[in-house]
Amino acid sequence: MRYRKHLQYSHMRIEEATAKMPPNPDKGSAQFKERQKLYTEKSTLLRSARASHREKWFSGSFDEEAQRQLQEEGEHDDESLPEPTSTFPLIRHLMPERNRIATALLFTEDLQSKEGQAVLRDVYSLCIDDNRGAYRPDERPVNGACP
Structure with a gap:
């Protein structure tokens, strides 16, 4: 949620910078460089949001899988385990x-x-x-x- 507000604000700033620019801006102009800086900030923010989401998902899914395996071990008794082949x-x-x-x-x-x-x-x-x-x-x- 924290990233969503930052992304919305970043997107709004990019739109404002784009609206202030002339139709064919000079790539060396201060306005063009400012907008490129805003795009870079937005991509950095997106990368950190993805990394945070990925880390949260992996840690959560690992915990859920470990809990599921522990529950399955508790449900099985020795009679249901396959006998070793001879x-x-x-x-x-x-x-x-x-x-x-x-x-x-x-x-x-x-x-x-x-x-x-x-x-x-x-x-x-x-x-x-x-x-x-x-x-x-x-x-x-x-x-x-x-x-």
């Missing part, structure tokens, strides 16, 4: 021991049962495995490399 369900069939262990974790079988003993053997084999290479059950490394 590749294990996609490749578990490639590792039979790990597949059996993962399947057994979902059941409440006794470890003394046949399935429980198989899972314990799988866990034990994973613990003692050196993980340098995967072999078929009947194959072993030849000179430290896959056959």
Whole structure:
């Protein structure tokens, strides 16, 4: 609002200076230079008004966006957040021991049962495995490399 009054006053002064000038003024005349000075003042005033408006808008919009994001975080609970993706369900069939262990974790079988003993053997084999290479059950490394 402050800039609006200054701009109106500046515009009025430019109109008065233009009315006092002859139809074809000399560019070196004092009246012409005075009007150019008024135009320069007006453009400076417009630039500062735009900068002030831009600064006010950015600070306000940043605050509004921050408030909106905080409200959204409060509205969401842990159940609505996406679960992290895992590749294990996609490749578990490639590792039979790990597949059996993962399947057994979902059941409440006794470890003394046949399935429980198989899972314990799988866990034990994973613990003692050196993980340098995967072999078929009947194959072993030849000179430290896959056959």
